[in-house]
Amino acid sequence: MQPTNRSSRILLPVKLWFVYLSLLVALGLEYIPTGRVPGIPDWVALVLAIWCVREPQRIGMGAGFVLGLLVDVGQGAAMGQHALAYVVLAYLANGAARRVLWFPLALQAIHFLPLFLFIQVLMLVVRLLAGAEFPGWSYFLSSLSSTVLWAPLSMLLLLPQYQPVDRDDNRPI
Amino acid sequence: MSLVGHQPPPIFKRGLAPIARLSVFVAVCLVLLVADLRFRYLEVMRNALSVVTYPLQMAAATPADFVRNASRYFATLVEVQLENADLRRQRLTSGERLLRFELLEQENAQLRELLGMSRRVGVESIAADILYNAPDPFARKVILDRGAQQGVEAGLAVVDAKGVVGQVTRVHPVQSEVTLLTDRNQSIPVSVVRNGVRGVLFGTGRGRLEMRFVLADADIREGDQLVTSGLDGIFVPGLPVAQVTGVDRVSDAFARIDCEPLAAIETSVQVLVIGRTAYPPPPAPDPKER
Numbered sequence: 001m002q003p004t005n006r007s008s009r010i011l012l013p014v015k016l017w018f019v020y021l022s023l024l025v026a027l028g029l030e031y032i033p034t035g036r037v038p039g040i041p042d043w044v045a046l047v048l049a050i051w052c053v054r055e056p057q058r059i060g061m062g063a064g065f066v067l068g069l070l071v072d073v074g075q076g077a078a079m080g081q082h083a084l085a086y087v088v089l090a091y092l093a094n095g096a097a098r099r100v101l102w103f104p105l106a107l108q109a110i111h112f113l114p115l116f117l118f119i120q121v122l123m124l125v126v127r128l129l130a131g132a133e134f135p136g137w138s139y140f141l142s143s144l145s146s147t148v149l150w151a152p153l154s155m156l157l158l159l160p161q162y163q164p165v166d167r168d169d170n171r172p173i
Numbered sequence: 174m175s176l177v178g179h180q181p182p183p184i185f186k187r188g189l190a191p192i193a194r195l196s197v198f199v200a201v202c203l204v205l206l207v208a209d210l211r212f213r214y215l216e217v218m219r220n221a222l223s224v225v226t227y228p229l230q231m232a233a234a235t236p237a238d239f240v241r242n243a244s245r246y247f248a249t250l251v252e253v254q255l256e257n258a259d260l261r262r263q264r265l266t267s268g269e270r271l272l273r274f275e276l277l278e279q280e281n282a283q284l285r286e287l288l289g290m291s292r293r294v295g296v297e298s299i300a301a302d303i304l305y306n307a308p309d310p311f312a313r314k315v316i317l318d319r320g321a322q323q324g325v326e327a328g329l330a331v332v333d334a335k336g337v338v339g340q341v342t343r344v345h346p347v348q349s350e351v352t353l354l355t356d357r358n359q360s361i362p363v364s365v366v367r368n369g370v371r372g373v374l375f376g377t378g379r380g381r382l383e384m385r386f387v388l389a390d391a392d393i394r395e396g397d398q399l400v401t402s403g404l405d406g407i408f409v410p411g412l413p414v415a416q417v418t419g420v421d422r423v424s425d426a427f428a429r430i431d432c433e434p435l436a437a438i439e440t441s442v443q444v445l446v447i448g449r450t451a452y453p454p455p456p457a458p459d460p461k462e463r
Contacts, residue, residue: 024229031226031233033305033316061191061198068202073222074230075308076343076350079215080205087198091191124311130210132311133357133378139310 011161019051019059022157023067031074038138041146044071044082045089045119049112050154052093053100064090081126085119092118109150116143216343223345237305296409299323299446301331304348313356313378313439315339319446320347328407329448336413336435337361337401338444349446353438354414355380363414364402368392371402374415374432380439382415384430389422393430409447 026047034040044067051059068083075082092115100108120143128134189197208214285291299319307314319325321344329341331351340359343350352359357378364371372387387393397417403410415432422428 027226028229028233031230031308033234033237033308035306035308036310061194065198065201069205069222070226073219074226076314077309077311078206079209079219080202083205084199084202087195087202091195094191126206127311130206131358133313135310 011158012163014055014058014161016058018160019055022047023051023063027067027070027074030071038136039141039145041149042116042120042142044068045086045116046146046149046153047157048086049089049093049115050150050157052090053097053108054158056094056097059090060094061087061090078127078130081123084126085123088122089115089119105151105154108154109147112150113143113147116146227345234304295449297324297448299325301325301349301444301446303351303442303444307350312358313353313376314342315351315353317341317349317351317444317446318347320345320349322347325349325446326448329446330401330408330412331444331446332412333436333441333444335437336415337408338436338438338441340407341446351444354382354434354436355438361408361414362402362405363399365393366398366400367394371404372399372430374399380434382432382434384417384432385427387428387430389426389428391428393417393420393428395420398435399432409449412447 023044026043029043048059048064048067051063064086065083068081068086069079071077071082071086072079093112096111096115100111103111117140120140124134124139188194205215301317301319301323304316304318307316317325317331325341325344327341327344327349331338331341337354339351339353339356340361341349342352353376354361354374355376355378357376359376361374362371363374363384370387370391370393372384372391374382374384377383384393384399395417398413399415399417401408401410401412401414413435415434417430418433419431420428421430
């Protein structure tokens with residue numbers, strides 16, 4: 001775990017079951033039928049990117065691939081569409097992990113806006129090549145809302161790691 | 174596994190390099206995409222994976238159900254009364270038409286028998302509610318609340334009170350997915366009511382339909398009614414589909430025929446899933462030939 005420039009706080013090691021649970025919850029959120037409301041964040045991409053940055057040794061392209069397939073099945077999208085997007089996202093997020101963690105959360109989010117947009121464009125190109133219609137520019141609002149949620153969701157997901165193992169009021173961290 | 178951009182020392186075995194892993198995964202994804210979009214090979218895999226996703230989907234749909242039911246619950250009494258009166262009026266008119274229809278159906282059966290024609294294939298229907306639009310933003314699909322358990326099958330036609338809405342394309346245990354007529358990849362064989370000219374109607378993706386591959390000199394006019402021709406063996410013949418709104422004969426060897434769907438495709442809530450009880454039997458042999 002690298003320290004960020006804002007906080008030199010040392011976090012507890014992450015619990016792997018919590019990572020998987022959060023990804024599962026994200027998958028559930030992704031399945032909520034919202035119809036054609038624009039700007040629904042891509043929950044799985046968001047949580048996956050957060051863990052790819054925080055735990056690049058554990059969460060990577062394999063997780064992205066499996067989650068992508070599950071999203072494809074649940075949404076009735078083309079098989080492999082989200083899998084492709086999430087694999088690419090995981091690769092880029094793993095690669096960016098060492099750099100991005102030096103920035104405060106708000107700036108981290110700005111790093112990831114082009115990434116989210118890129119995977120959306122990737123999915124768009126795949127589907128347009130297969131003969132689908134263009135869904136309109138509001139399709140890209142989803143990346144913006146994902147970016148806005150980056151900081152609060154990162155805080156939330158790191159919350160368990162802020163807890164001390166045994167409570168000691170005299171300890172500095 | 175190694176981090177991107179950091180070459181591990183060779184003494185540590187850490188598996189494939191990230192870029193190689195990426196290539197492998199991307200290749201697998203591309204194979205899946207082609208197999209699914211081009212050849213439709215992956216329905217088995219989709220069904221297997223849906224065993225995993227289905228409970229999660231059911232859980233995720235609960236809040237949406239709640240919102241839907243709540244909004245229905247708070248509909249005002251006046252609205253319900255107005256709607257009720259309207260429905261009563263509609264029932265009266267359709268009841269009268271139904272009386273005549275039954276008479277005509279009997280007459281039709283008798284006439285067909287006299288002519289020695291095979292009987293019309295029976296039709297079965299399942300009433301269903303549209304739950305929500307499918308989340309995939311690239312296609313125009315909706316999810317129905319009836320599935321394989323209620324007898325819905327892939328390929329059946331879905332109609333509302335005015336005409337055809339779409340076709341069932343994927344069936345889950347208690348839900349099914351309907352591709353609307355306006356989807357770019359949806360087509361339906363139709364014929365003109367006035368003179369029986371046949372053609373195929375394609376969605377354009379913008380809420381409109383287009384009749385393609387009709388010769389420029391074909392007798393089709395603005396205002397013509399189009400019904401399903403039933404030649405595909407899937408749709409029941411005679412369901413109203415669309416009305417011709419414009420014919421452009423100058424452009425090509427084929428006429429450009431714009432149509433407007435009759436059904437409220439994007440807004441209807443209650444629909445019927447209509448299927449044939451059996452495929453049409455082969456024509457009966459002529460008794461005189463023997």
